[in-house]
Every structure is written in C-alpha cells, then in structure tokens.
Amino acid sequence: MKFFSILFFLIFNFSFAQTENDSVQHLVFKVQFPPASLSVEDIDFTKEKPECEFELKGKIPLKYSFRLQNDSIVSLYQLKNKEFTFQENMNYQPFFWLFDNDLLFSNFKIVDFDNDGDEDLLCWVASNINSNEWTIIFINDQKQQKLVRLFNTVDGTDIWNKPEFDKETNTINTELYGSGFGVSEESSYYLKVDLTVTPIKKHFQNRTQKYTLDYEYVGKNNKWKLKSKTKSN
Structure with a gap:
C-alpha cells in the first residue's frame, strides 16, 4: 500500500x-x-x-x-x-x-x-x-x-483495444492480446475532425488450431478489405 x-x-x-x-x-x-x-x-x-x-x-x-x-x-x-x-x-x-x-x-x-x-x-x-x-x-x-x-463505426463498437494516439499521423492504434492458442490483433484508424474514424490497416492472427493464420487488411470505403492470408505451422 x-x-x-x-x-x-x-x-x-x-x-x-x-x-x-x-x-x-x-x-x-x-x-x-x-x-x-x-x-x-x-x-x-x-x-x-x-x-x-x-x-x-x-x-x-x-x-x-x-x-x-x-x-x-x-x-x-x-x-x-x-x-x-x-x-x-x-x-x-x-x-x-x-x-x-x-x-x-x-x-x-x-x-x-x-x-x-x-x-x-x-x-x-x-x-x-x-x-x-x-x-x-x-x-x-x-x-x-x-x-x-468515440464510436468505432468500422467495427460497430465503442470499445477500443488498449488505444494509443499517434499525434504525428493523427491515428489511433489498438492492440488485442491473445494467449499462445488464441487470437491477437493490431489495428490503426485515422481520427477525423468530426470525431469519426476511418480504417487504415489491421493484422489479425488466429492461433486456435494446429497452425497459425495471419490476415492482413486495409481500409477501403470505410470497411476492412482482406489484402492477404497466410498459413504457417
């Protein structure tokens, strides 16, 4: 104490x-x-x-x-x-x-x-x-x-995963932690003057199976668009 x-x-x-x-x-x-x-x-x-x-x-x-x-x-x-x-x-x-x-x-x-x-x-x-x-x-x-x-209209939630702000790029960076056999995610959003956000990029990793899946997304038309998907052991 x-x-x-x-x-x-x-x-x-x-x-x-x-x-x-x-x-x-x-x-x-x-x-x-x-x-x-x-x-x-x-x-x-x-x-x-x-x-x-x-x-x-x-x-x-x-x-x-x-x-x-x-x-x-x-x-x-x-x-x-x-x-x-x-x-x-x-x-x-x-x-x-x-x-x-x-x-x-x-x-x-x-x-x-x-x-x-x-x-x-x-x-x-x-x-x-x-x-x-x-x-x-x-x-x-x-x-x-x-x-x-502040509402995350991209993902439909008002919950942000450990948000941090980058004043140089005016972006909100988030990070979701997962266990060794869970999922994790890193995302970034641009914060506009009207207090709305637009998606920039996201990396999502799924480790719930015997292999690992990595998903890379980019923001397009205020939605996430899958850029690549890779599988590794």
Whole structure:
C-alpha cells in the first residue's frame, strides 16, 4: 500500500477526485462505508453511490462527476448551471481497482488523448485473463462543450483495444492480446475532425488450431478489405 499512500498526497482539484502519476490523472472515488473485503463488489450500494468529481482542462473547462450505481454500472454527470445533470450510463468491470482505506482507485484516467490541448477521459472498463485493456474513449468536444463517446463505426463498437494516439499521423492504434492458442490483433484508424474514424490497416492472427493464420487488411470505403492470408505451422 506504500504506492497508494504516496498517491494520496497527490489528490488535487476536487476532494478525493484525481491523482496524478507520470502526467496521467486517475480518478479516485470516496467510499463512506468501505467493505471489510476491500472489494468493489462488496460495497453496500443500498447505502451509498460512491462519487468522484473532476475537471477537464481546456479552452473551456468541463466539470463532471462519476457515480457508481453498482459493481457494473457507473453514471456520468456534467455540471450545468451549478447542478450535475445526468449524461449517460457506462458498463464497467472493476478489474485491478484497489482500496486504500476509504479511497477507491479506478482505471478511469484523464489525459489529452488526441493532443489537441483539451483533456479527455479514457475508461478501461473490462479485461480478461490476457489483461486486455478494453477501453471507452470520451473526447472533449469543445464545440458541444461536453464529453463525446468515440464510436468505432468500422467495427460497430465503442470499445477500443488498449488505444494509443499517434499525434504525428493523427491515428489511433489498438492492440488485442491473445494467449499462445488464441487470437491477437493490431489495428490503426485515422481520427477525423468530426470525431469519426476511418480504417487504415489491421493484422489479425488466429492461433486456435494446429497452425497459425495471419490476415492482413486495409481500409477501403470505410470497411476492412482482406489484402492477404497466410498459413504457417
């Protein structure tokens, strides 16, 4: 717990809202009745809805709040006219969330994802045995003055596999991990100014059989087009 004791002193802005480590701000929830098990699943949600208030820096700062409804649904609220207004719900799994006394450290983090000078929100909402970082991206849309969930229209999902942004090419790179006998994938998408994406390239590998299949795709007409398929032992 030494690491989290250090992080405790880095909480700033809103009380029990954010911690900073290597320029990444992780959201922290204040829990009034921490369970003895120190597990999110054992929080008594009939007594409380743990909350976290935070501010996103930008040309026009945005103030938000997350409230845990239970161990699988969290609600996002935006501060408007001095009141928090409900915006949307999000499903999540508390993988690797940890308690330090009455503070609950989440895998939601504030970072300027698209390098435009306005802070965004990345929410690692699910994982598996391969520690995949299935993430929802909220982009700080200064035109609408709100967070906008980035949707992957190419693959029909709002979940991104460990997304990373390349500011030189304005692309989102993703990576899906698989076991020795599973599947893995690396993809890249171009992020347009209207917050839509177009596919660039994808490599998919299937190792579920006695041999390995490699698929190479390129983006065409906003869809994936198979470029090559190879088989190896």
